[in-house]
Amino acid sequence: MKNTKISNAVIKRLPRYRRYLIELRKKGVEKISSKEFSTLIGYTASQIRQDLNNFGGFGQQGYGYSVDSLYDEISAILGLDKEYKMVIIGAGNLGHAIAKYMQSSKQAFRVYGAFDINPALIGTELEGIPIMDYENIVEYVEKEKISIGIICVGGDTAQEVADKLSFAGVKGIWNFAPTDIEVPKHVALENVQLSDSLHSLAYHMNDIHKKTDR
Amino acid sequence: MKNTKISNAVIKRLPRYRRYLIELRKKGVEKISSKEFSTLIGYTASQIRQDLNNFGGFGQQGYGYSVDSLYDEISAILGLDKEYKMVIIGAGNLGHAIAKYMQSSKQAFRVYGAFDINPALIGTELEGIPIMDYENIVEYVEKEKISIGIICVGGDTAQEVADKLSFAGVKGIWNFAPTDIEVPKHVALENVQLSDSLHSLAYHMNDIHKKTDR
Numbered sequence: 001m002k003n004t005k006i007s008n009a010v011i012k013r014l015p016r017y018r019r020y021l022i023e024l025r026k027k028g029v030e031k032i033s034s035k036e037f038s039t040l041i042g043y044t045a046s047q048i049r050q051d052l053n054n055f056g057g058f059g060q061q062g063y064g065y066s067v068d069s070l071y072d073e074i075s076a077i078l079g080l081d082k083e084y085k086m087v088i089i090g091a092g093n094l095g096h097a098i099a100k101y102m103q104s105s106k107q108a109f110r111v112y113g114a115f116d117i118n119p120a121l122i123g124t125e126l127e128g129i130p131i132m133d134y135e136n137i138v139e140y141v142e143k144e145k146i147s148i149g150i151i152c153v154g155g156d157t158a159q160e161v162a163d164k165l166s167f168a169g170v171k172g173i174w175n176f177a178p179t180d181i182e183v184p185k186h187v188a189l190e191n192v193q194l195s196d197s198l199h200s201l202a203y204h205m206n207d208i209h210k211k212t213d214r
Numbered sequence: 215m216k217n218t219k220i221s222n223a224v225i226k227r228l229p230r231y232r233r234y235l236i237e238l239r240k241k242g243v244e245k246i247s248s249k250e251f252s253t254l255i256g257y258t259a260s261q262i263r264q265d266l267n268n269f270g271g272f273g274q275q276g277y278g279y280s281v282d283s284l285y286d287e288i289s290a291i292l293g294l295d296k297e298y299k300m301v302i303i304g305a306g307n308l309g310h311a312i313a314k315y316m317q318s319s320k321q322a323f324r325v326y327g328a329f330d331i332n333p334a335l336i337g338t339e340l341e342g343i344p345i346m347d348y349e350n351i352v353e354y355v356e357k358e359k360i361s362i363g364i365i366c367v368g369g370d371t372a373q374e375v376a377d378k379l380s381f382a383g384v385k386g387i388w389n390f391a392p393t394d395i396e397v398p399k400h401v402a403l404e405n406v407q408l409s410d411s412l413h414s415l416a417y418h419m420n421d422i423h424k425k426t427d428r
Contacts, residue, residue: 011417015410019392023369042394078413079420093318097311101408104307109412147419155237172419174412178233180256188418190411194315196229197404198323198388199292203225204402205361205386206293 006054013051014074016041021071033064083108084172085144089161090152091116091131094176098152099127112144141168148172155179220268227265228288230255235285247278297322298386299358303375304366305330305345308390312366313341326358355382362386369393 020041024032034052038045052065055077075081086102088095091114102111114126115134122133132140140146149165151158151173158177165173165187172188175181178196183189234255238246248266252259266279269291289295300316302309305328316325328340329348336347346354354360363379365372365387372391379387379401386402389395392410397403 011414012410014417015407015413016394018413019369019410023393077417079416080413082416082420084416084419093314097315100307100311100314105409105412109416148415155233171422172415174415179237180230186422188415188422190415190418192406192408192411193229194406195319196226196233197406198319199229199232199294200225201362201386201388201402201404202293202296202298202323203228203291204404206296208400208402209385 010051010054013043014078017051018071018074018078021067021074024067025071029067031064031066037065080108083110084148085146086111086148086150086174087137087141087146088114088126088129088150088152089116089134089137089165090114090154090177091118091121091126092152095150095152096126098150098176099129103127109148111150112146113140115140137164138168141165141170146170148174151175151177151181153177224265224268227257228292231262231265232285232288232292232294235281235288238281239285243281245278245280251279294322297324298362299360300325300362300364300388301351301355301360302328302340302343302364302366303330303348303351303379304328304368304391305332305335305340306366309364309366310340312364312390313343317341323362325364326360327354329354351378352382355379355384360384362388365389365391365395367391 020037034045034048037048041048043051052070055073086109088099088111095114095116099111099114102109111129114129114131115137116122116131117134121131124131141149146168147170149161149170149172151161151165153161155178158175158179159181162173162175162181162183166184170187172190173181173183175189175191176194178193180191181189234251248259248262251262255262257265266284269287300323302313302325309328309330313325313328316323325343328343328345329351330336330345331348335345338345355363360382361384363375363384363386365375365379367375369392372389372393373395376387376389376395376397380398384401386404387395387397389403389405390408392407394405395403
């Protein structure tokens with residue numbers, strides 16, 4: 001694998017390639033040309049070749065890509081051949097929703113514990129996951145070698161939680177709090193702003209509505 | 215309000231402006247200059263002025279923006295002064311997670327019903343929302359004037375569900391299925407690919423790790 005800097009745009013497309021490869025595997029397809037892949041995924045064939053060349057390129061002239069190899073390679077590039085131990089911070093509705101969602105995740109991501117400051121919740125369970133006292137989160141993350149913290153608290157405490165998680169040594173933060181947070185350089189951050197997405201949807205619904213005059 | 219075409223990039227930033235305005239309102243701040251806003255939100259002051267000028271501009275030279283007015287205007291532009299009736303399709307873990315999440319939504323978005331094909335689920339409830347037979351979805355959407363369908367089914371049936379929702383007359387689709395779907399031009403679409411986001415996070419964690427050689 002080449003070790004040059006890969007652009008964020010390419011990285012963003014990799015999970016999508018992978019999803020299509022999963023579908024192809026399900027259908028028993030063993031190889032695919034960049035042209036066929038293009039028809040399926042909607043990127044141009046040259047874009048696909050260029051994207052995959054970033055990783056050394058696994059295609060063979062006149063043969064195409066082996067679906068299995070490409071799937072394995074992309075999975076490895078994304079780091080999905082490893083295991084990630086996660087904790088959820090905030091055991092309210094949002095934390096509950098994410099715990100529920102993670103149950104459907106068959107991959108290498110597993111939630112080991114949840115944390116809250118509410119005494120009524122501490123000691124209970126969130127979808128089978130123990131809810132612990134937020135006071136003890138640093139100790140737990142260090143001891144259990146937790147690599148990802150999922151922030152499900154309100155906007156006003158999200159930064160404080162991110163600081164604590166970074167201090168405790170997580171390598172990544174998946175932020176669902178409706179706010180922007182900052183993390184040290186050695187911590188990866190991914191934001192999911194569900195309400196922003198819903199508000200964009202509302203805008204586009206009204207925009208279409210205006211245009212079609214309905 | 216000007217009625218010119220606003221770029222998608224600007225639209226994407228509006229929910230974020232709105233979030234910061236909510237925080238400012240909470241703190242009792244009544245007015246803010248584009249420079250102060252810039253420090254807070256991280257866009258340049260000129261970017262902020264340019265963005266808000268798209269909507270006719272509510273700022274006054276030497277005074278700045280009224281936090282309340284700006285909040286109201288952006289909310290109206292996003293269509294958040296209206297009410298949206300929603301249904302969830304797919305009452306499994308993902309649908310359950312979204313139903314749970316929507317409970318924490320205090321806004322104009324409310325889920326009225328859920329639909330599934332599983333006879334064991336039909337007639338039961340999802341976080342207090344009745345689960346109905348997917349067979350009857352078109353009739354329900356028409357009768358109850360549902361405007362948004364939330365797709366929480368697996369990737370292999372998501373397109374079929376989107377087609378049915380579009381036929382039934384929804385104006386927007388919020389897609390959580392791990393697949394890309396197509397909708398007619400008169401239907402707005404917003405995708406939330408949670409697994410793509412998680413996979414991006416994994417990539418960046420490993421990328422940082424590689425660089426820092428830890």
